[in-house]
Amino acid sequence: MASMSSGDDESLRLCVFDLRRGQTEGQELDKILFFHPPDLHLSAQLSVTGLSEGLITFTRLFSPEAACEVIEAERHSHVFHEPEPDIWMVMVVEKNKDTGAIWRVDALRGMLKEVHSLFLMFHGSVRALLEKEPTGELTRSQLYPFIADYLSTFQKRSRSQDCCCDLFVGKQLLQLPNFRETTLSERGTVQMLTLSRDTALEVQSLVQVLDSCAENIRCHSMILFQDLLVSTTLSPDDTVSLFTFAVMRLTSPALSSDSSSWSYLRKRTGSTSAPIGSIESLHSGNSDNMHRDVIRPLQNDKWKKGKDGFLATDIWGLETSGSPDSAIPTIWLQQTQERVYLLAYQYKSLTLLLLLPTTAIVNGDISVPAVKQQVIEQASLRIMKMEEKISRGWGGENAYHVKGYRYLVVDNDLEVSRASPSGKVATLAKESLLALNKLREEVDLEKSRSKTQEKDLEICIRAKNNAWVIARVTRGKELYMALEKASDTLLDATDAVGRFSNRYCSGAFLMD
Structure with a gap:
């Protein structure tokens, strides 16, 4: 990965490429449909996409039944997402930069899924755009400003905010989800209002x-x-x-x-904040025809x-x-x-x-x-x-607070979630949050191993501060919980989860 750090201070690479394109020597750039930061020299862009393509091929060769989701290199994490056949979105993030930033891989993957879903809603599929205009210029002219506007929502406005992983992208400081934001929240779900x-x-x-x-x-x-x-x-x-x-x-x-x-x-x-990058930053040209019909629905204000x-x-x-x-x-x-x-x-x-x-x-x-x-x-x-x-x-921000609990409930079938208010989650000790982050990583890994069948699962971890963090997964639903009463035994903690399940989840998480 040395080529990724040649003389620049970038901590994030985000690219979209098509495995079907650019297979002829001298035409490798044709496969790149989007790259951020857009002004990175082309040899570095090719280095990232080439390595990513190699990792995808390697993973498919030795584990064809498993999705290529994340690969850890010495200094970087590669997070993969294949939203359309042979269309890959890859995020390369430097690990533990300076401040020892920690994040959940699945949360970063959630960003990739989210930006693709939004793009699909406004512009249709990437593959359909490529079929409409095979040179790829139309696709690039839509992807570059769209993802740039999406990333602009992550720009950090105050260094006093300590909720996310800080990453420099050129001169811009981005906030990507870290353990504080992702342990008791779920990207790509909706939060329903409870009505009488x-x-x-x-x-x-x-x-x-x-x-x-x-x-x-x-x-x-x-x-x-x-x-x-x-x-x-x-x-x-x-x-x-x-x-x-x-x-x-x-x-x-x-x-x-x-x-x-x-x-x-x-x-x-x-x-x-002004969007990171611009339409004019496209590496593939600035012709009026390419930009004339560009719609930027994610622009601010x-x-x-x-x-x-x-x-x-x-x-x-x-x-x-x-x-x-x-x-x-x-x-x-x-x-x-x-x-x-x-x-x-x-x-x-x-x-x-x-x-x-x-x-x-x-x-x-x-x-x-x-x-x-x-x-x-x-x-x-x-x-x-x-x-x-x-x-x-309406009870306001704390309407869904349950005294004594910090929780997240996810219904994957309906894509709905409910969680403790962020202000209440922020009161958890760092040790509890780190344990929750580890817990969710374990659940994510177990889910990826058993994609073909639903599997009931329960994991309990005793954190360094003696808090209990617990996960229960059953029939497409997931429950994550932190209990910081140090005197609780494992039996006390599981009983508390059972009471919560009975009262607030119609008994969905009761284990036989």
């Missing part, structure tokens, strides 16, 4: 009203309170992607410069609330035809394989997302202004009353 039965019925009624606003057109909707999910009619995968984007850019905390989200995206919202309650942005601009509909945000739904218009309406802490098939607008079945007017006329009063009702019953 009568409120849930009112939400269901509102969803039906929103659907009727599109007349006879089939549409989808999502409702959020603060940065918690209230309702969705989307598939789990589409829900996660849209939820992630909404919390980053659309919810009331994301739009307010004075507020910060309390969910797993807490340290990433509200950033006003581009959404504003209008007088009618709908959020507006100029990110999508106008096509050369000047059609007003071309300025309306669109996203791609994986479940239905269709492109839809994204309409966002906000009242105080409540954000409603309505998704209309673009084909319905193109065919003249309905117009976007007509749908907006219907929402204002038919649903605005319901929205006001619902926001007030939920606000009265």
Whole structure:
């Protein structure tokens, strides 16, 4: 890895490449679709991608049934993700730099999965872009600014913040998830708001009203309170992607410069820093044709609330035809394989997302202004009353705190998680957090070994400070917990987990 550290202080490399491309001598650069930092000299880029390709080939040769996920070199960790066949995303992070930074490999992999899911939602698959324009210039022109804008949300605004692993990328300081951020949180899941039965019925009624606003057109909707999910009619995968984007850019905390989200995206919202890199940084050229149609949906501070309650942005601009509909945000739904218009309406802490098939607008079945007017006329009063009702019953940041417990519950089937508030997690001793980090690494490893079958699992670790950290995995659900009462025996700790499971998880984690 010496070639990676030749005269520069970079601690992070992030690349996307296609194994099917660049196999002819002299054309190796053709395989690179994205590389960060973009101004790194080409020999270093080829060194990273070449080594990564070699590691992938080696792993497939000797362990073809296992995914190539992470390989430890002397100074660096290579985190791999294959989101599409032969399209690889690789993050190379220097280990234990200066401050002895520690991170969970699965959390870094979660970043790669997240950025790909977001890219897929806005631009479609990388493979489809390559088939549309085989030279790869279209794909690169979309990937470079998109991932640069994504990484900009990790820029550190204050050196006093001690929540993440600090990594220098050129002159920029990034915060990547470390053990403090990832032991009791789960990237790529949504956090649901718990509702009373009568409120849930009112939400269901509102969803039906929103659907009727599109007349006879089939549409989808999502409702959020603060940065918690209230309702969705989307598939789990589409829900996660849209939820992630909404919390980053659309919810009331994301739009307010004075507020910060309390969910797993807490340290990433509200950033006003300039994006790392730029479209002009592309190593493959700066032609106007390549950049003309580039849409940058992850740019900061581009959404504003209008007088009618709908959020507006100029990110999508106008096509050369000047059609007003071309300025309306669109996203791609994986479940239905269709492109839809994204309409966002906000009242105080409540954000409603309505998704209309673009084909319905193109065919003249309905117009976007007509749908907006219907929402204002038919649903605005319901929205006001619902926001007030939920606000009265909402317990704030500590609503999901359970006294005596620091916990994380994950439902992998529904892609939903619930955890102790970050402020409560921060009260854990460093020894407890490090033990939790080790525990989660062990669970991640065990899960990767038994991918073909679900396996019940329980792991208990006694931390150096005598705290108990416990993991239980069963039927697609996971529970992680830290108990810092030093006098507890293992029996006391497992009994406490059982009581928690009975009361808050419907007994899902009771072990026979």
